[in-house]
Amino acid sequence: MQEPRTSAKRMSQTQAAWLLLAPFLITYGLFLVYPFFRGFWISLHDWNLLAVAFNPDAKEFVGFRNYERVMWGRNIEWGFASPFWQGLGVLGLAASAYLRRVDRLSRFNAIALAVASLLLVVLPGFHPGEDGRWYDRRFWPTVGNTLLFVGLAVPGVTISALLLAAALNKETKAMGALRTLFFLSQVLSVTVVTLIWQIMFSPRQGLIANITETFGGTPINWLTDEQFAMAAIVIATVWWSLGIAMILFLAGLQDISKDIYEAAALDNARGAKAFWYVTLPNLQRTITLVVVLQIILHFQVFGQSHLMTQGGPNDTTQVLVRYIYQTGFRDSELGRASAMAVFLFVIMGTFSVIQFIVGREKK
Amino acid sequence: MNRSYYWLVICLSIPAFLWLVPTIWMVSLSFQPNDVLARTTSTTAFGLVPIPFTADNYAALFAFGQTPWWFLNSLIVSVGMTLGVLAVSTTAGYALARLDFPGKTPITIICLIGLMVPEQAVFIPLYTMFADFGWHNSYHALILPRMAVPIGVFLMMQFFRAIPKDIEEAARLDGVGWLRIFWYVMLPLARPAMMTLAILTFLYAWNDYLWPLVSAQQREYFTITLGLASIQSNFAQSEGLGRVMASGVIASLPVVILFLIFQRYVVQAMTVGGSKG
Numbered sequence: 001m002q003e004p005r006t007s008a009k010r011m012s013q014t015q016a017a018w019l020l021l022a023p024f025l026i027t028y029g030l031f032l033v034y035p036f037f038r039g040f041w042i043s044l045h046d047w048n049l050l051a052v053a054f055n056p057d058a059k060e061f062v063g064f065r066n067y068e069r070v071m072w073g074r075n076i077e078w079g080f081a082s083p084f085w086q087g088l089g090v091l092g093l094a095a096s097a098y099l100r101r102v103d104r105l106s107r108f109n110a111i112a113l114a115v116a117s118l119l120l121v122v123l124p125g126f127h128p129g130e131d132g133r134w135y136d137r138r139f140w141p142t143v144g145n146t147l148l149f150v151g152l153a154v155p156g157v158t159i160s161a162l163l164l165a166a167a168l169n170k171e172t173k174a175m176g177a178l179r180t181l182f183f184l185s186q187v188l189s190v191t192v193v194t195l196i197w198q199i200m201f202s203p204r205q206g207l208i209a210n211i212t213e214t215f216g217g218t219p220i221n222w223l224t225d226e227q228f229a230m231a232a233i234v235i236a237t238v239w240w241s242l243g244i245a246m247i248l249f250l251a252g253l254q255d256i257s258k259d260i261y262e263a264a265a266l267d268n269a270r271g272a273k274a275f276w277y278v279t280l281p282n283l284q285r286t287i288t289l290v291v292v293l294q295i296i297l298h299f300q301v302f303g304q305s306h307l308m309t310q311g312g313p314n315d316t317t318q319v320l321v322r323y324i325y326q327t328g329f330r331d332s333e334l335g336r337a338s339a340m341a342v343f344l345f346v347i348m349g350t351f352s353v354i355q356f357i358v359g360r361e362k363k
Numbered sequence: 364m365n366r367s368y369y370w371l372v373i374c375l376s377i378p379a380f381l382w383l384v385p386t387i388w389m390v391s392l393s394f395q396p397n398d399v400l401a402r403t404t405s406t407t408a409f410g411l412v413p414i415p416f417t418a419d420n421y422a423a424l425f426a427f428g429q430t431p432w433w434f435l436n437s438l439i440v441s442v443g444m445t446l447g448v449l450a451v452s453t454t455a456g457y458a459l460a461r462l463d464f465p466g467k468t469p470i471t472i473i474c475l476i477g478l479m480v481p482e483q484a485v486f487i488p489l490y491t492m493f494a495d496f497g498w499h500n501s502y503h504a505l506i507l508p509r510m511a512v513p514i515g516v517f518l519m520m521q522f523f524r525a526i527p528k529d530i531e532e533a534a535r536l537d538g539v540g541w542l543r544i545f546w547y548v549m550l551p552l553a554r555p556a557m558m559t560l561a562i563l564t565f566l567y568a569w570n571d572y573l574w575p576l577v578s579a580q581q582r583e584y585f586t587i588t589l590g591l592a593s594i595q596s597n598f599a600q601s602e603g604l605g606r607v608m609a610s611g612v613i614a615s616l617p618v619v620i621l622f623l624i625f626q627r628y629v630v631q632a633m634t635v636g637g638s639k640g
Contacts, residue, residue, distance in 0.1 A: 016541035017464040024455035024516055025470075031511035032477050035488040042488055053494065167375055174372045180626065181379040185386065186633065187618045189570035191592040195611045196385045198595065199392075199404075205604065207388055210405040239385065247634050300483050303572050307592055321483050321573070328487050329577060338487050345484035352479040 043338035066339035075132025082124040092117025165249035186243030190303030197236035252286030397603035420609035433590035441568035456519025522556035563632035
């Protein structure tokens with residue numbers, strides 16, 4: 001081709017690269033990298049949203065005081081303060097060692113279980129001693145609620161998605177249609193999901209109450225009963241977010257060769273037996289990946305708690321992101337809210353790194 | 364296909380139907396008169412069949428109230444964000460995947476580290492920044508933060524890396540410049556990946572709740588997701604249950620239609636998006 005040379009042609013590879021990168025790098029720097037560091041900087045200040053809005057000098061540098069005010073207290077001691085959780089941690093440590101020895105867990109999963117168990121032994125041990133108290137009485141219970149939510153939603157989603165995927169793992173029209181039905185709720189927004197379930201759970205108008213009454217039962221006041229509120233938002237969440245997990249499992253199942261199942265069938269391993277002895281071991285990496293993804297996803301829970309229960313009753317469904325939002329935008333304490341946001345980032349960042357490692361291992 | 368297969372399909376249809384019940388219920392309630400709903404929500408088949416039937420809720424929604432306006436806001440924000448993310452992600456993804464330049468590896472790593480930062484960790488500083496600029500309650504305030512999330516760059520980079528080198532080299536031998544290769548050779552090839560990214564972004568934009576909640580405080584700038592949340596809390600008294608449910612249906616319509624038409628891409632997008640959705 002003999003065309004006159006244009007300036008674009010004379011542009012070197014380096015120039016072209018920077019030109020193409022510039023739009024992204026500018027937005028990335030301005031709206032992600034800079035805010036990230038600025039968030040840390042805000043967390044080192046006594047920073048009132050309204051006061052600083054009127055007078056930019058109204059903030060005061062306090063170092064790590066906000067972190068102390070959020071996470072620590074007066075006369076904090078360590079001991080076996082909550083035998084249940086700490087005992088569970090000890091059991092978890094033993095289980096990880098045992099399961100690793102009988103080779104039912106990969107090394108990676110064994111380490112993960114051991115670390116989680118160790119944290120369970122150590123963290124609940126902190127408690128205020130005599131005359132002591134937490135500076136922020138709501139922070140750790142909020143973290144606890146978030147963990148409880150994750151602890152219920154993740155197994156709920158994972159187990160039901162795994163069973164469904166195993167059952168739906170056939171390339172036929174009927175199975176495709178069923179998959180579509182199970183996936184559909186996944187595309188709805190959090191406000192639609194909470195709208196639906198708020199009314200589903202309503203003791204006066206709700207579908208669940210209507211059915212209970214028809215069979216002569218007394219309707220439960222799901223969203224305002226301390227015993228059921230967390231269960232209610234977990235149910236709504238499982239309904240909402242089963243789809244992705246199911247699809248990831250289906251993808252993982254495609255990678256298991258048919259020969260293994262045929263060999264297993266010769267050994268009389270069919271149905272549930274084949275699922276336990278063939279599917280599960282071969283799917284271990286996918287399961288780990290799905291669990292880590294779900295932990296990251298559900299640790300950020302906000303809408304379900306904010307819209308369905310408003311964190312109540314009696315703070316039983318108060319979760320971390322909602323507490324950050326309230327501390328920042330209702331109480332105007334941006335410094336403390338930012339300290340909590342940094343805490344959130346550290347936890348989520350850890351899981352992102354785990355996700356990255358697992359994802360790499362998979363390839 | 365043997366008998367056990369048909370049994371399996373029948374057995375699975377029951378949970379699948381139960382899974383659909385909440386959605387059916389929302390649609391059914393939206394077609395029932397408000398004065399009936401105020402008395403009971405289970406007139407016919409626990410309210411799952413809209414008898415008595417009315418379309419008044421939808422008519423009322425479009426006659427007054429802000430739902431159509433919020434719907435329009437959501438469209439503007441979602442389309443704007445999708446185009447913006449596509450533009451910055453395809454260019455940066457191409458540069459990082461196919462061009463050689465000093466500083467490429469550090470830049471790639473810096474971009475990937477950004478994947479670890481969740482929206483919830485930066486929404487407070489973003490809020491103060493946008494407040495300093497006086498940008499809140501505007502479309503660009505709702506659009507810009509998402510353009511900085513590197514998931515799109517990551518996606519496009521992976522796609523461009525998989526394209527064989529010789530396609531590019533042939534064009535280079537003909538003396539075509541890098542930008543033209545990007546525009547005329549690479550972009551047409553990248554259509555499927557761009558489609559996935561576009562759907563991922565659109566779904567995210569349409570359904571996003573936290574950032575619009577802090578940034579858009581004036582009702583004129585509410586997205587439909589945010590607007591629906593704002594009428595949820597006092598649904599029974601002011602608006603009537605049927606009308607709120609109709610808003611819910613309207614708010615879901617675009618994403619459900621998108622899902623039914625582009626199911627393969629949507630599933631792919633949501634799987635890739637995963638945690639970073």
